[in-house]
C-alpha cells in the first residue's frame with residue numbers, strides 16, 4: 341500500500357527541503373506540486389533534495405515534464421488539462437506517468453492512455469477544494485472495481501478516515517495537509533504510514 345505526500349504550494353524552498361528530507365524514508369512518493377514557483381526554483385529544489393540524499397525514485401514532478409527530464413526524475417504526475425498521457429508514454433516509455441481523475445470516464449481514459457496509475461479525488465471534503473462535497477468512498481470503490489491500473493485515493497484523507505478508504509481496495513493514498521500542515525510532518529507521516537501498512 342503506497343503513501344504519497346503532495347507538497348502544498350505554501351512553503352518556502354528551505355521549509356520544503358527540511359520537511360521532504362525528514363519524510364523521505366517514511367513515504368513512498370513525494371509529489372513536487374509547486375504551481376506558483378518558477379521553474380528555476382523547482383529545479384533547484386529537486387537538485388538540493390537529491391544532493392541531500394532523497395532517492396530520485398521517490399520524487400514525482402507534478403505537471404512539469406520538462407523539469408522531470410532535466411533533473412533525471414522518472415515520475416511525472418499529470419493534472420487535468422496537462423499534457424496528454426499517451427503522448428508522454430510514447431515519447432518517454434520509461435517515464436512513470438500518473439493522471440488525476442475525477443470520474444469513471446476520466447479514469448478509463450487515463451487507463452487507455454497507458455497511465456501507470458490514476459489519482460482519484462477528492463474523496464472527502466478538503467480545504468483544497470473549498471465548498472465542494474467529497475465524491476465519497478462509494479465512487480472510489482466503483483473506480484477501483486472498473487480499472488486495471490492502480491488507483492490512488494486523494495482528498496481530505498486523515499488518520500481518522502483512512503480506514504474507510506483502505507476498505508475500497510485502493511493501491512495507495514495521497515495526502516497534502518495531513519503531512520504538510522502538521523507541526524510535526526515526520527510524526528504525521530509515520531502515524532499515517534503505520535495505519536496504511538496495517539491495511540495491506
Ligand SMILES: Cc1nc(C(=O)O)sc1CCOP(=O)(O)O
Pocket residue numbers: 346440441459460461462463465466467468469494495496497514515516517518
Ligand atoms: C492535489 C489534490 N488533488 C485533488 C483531486 O481531487 O484531484 S484533491 C487535492 C488536495 C488534497 O489535499 P488534502 O490531502 O489536504 O485534502
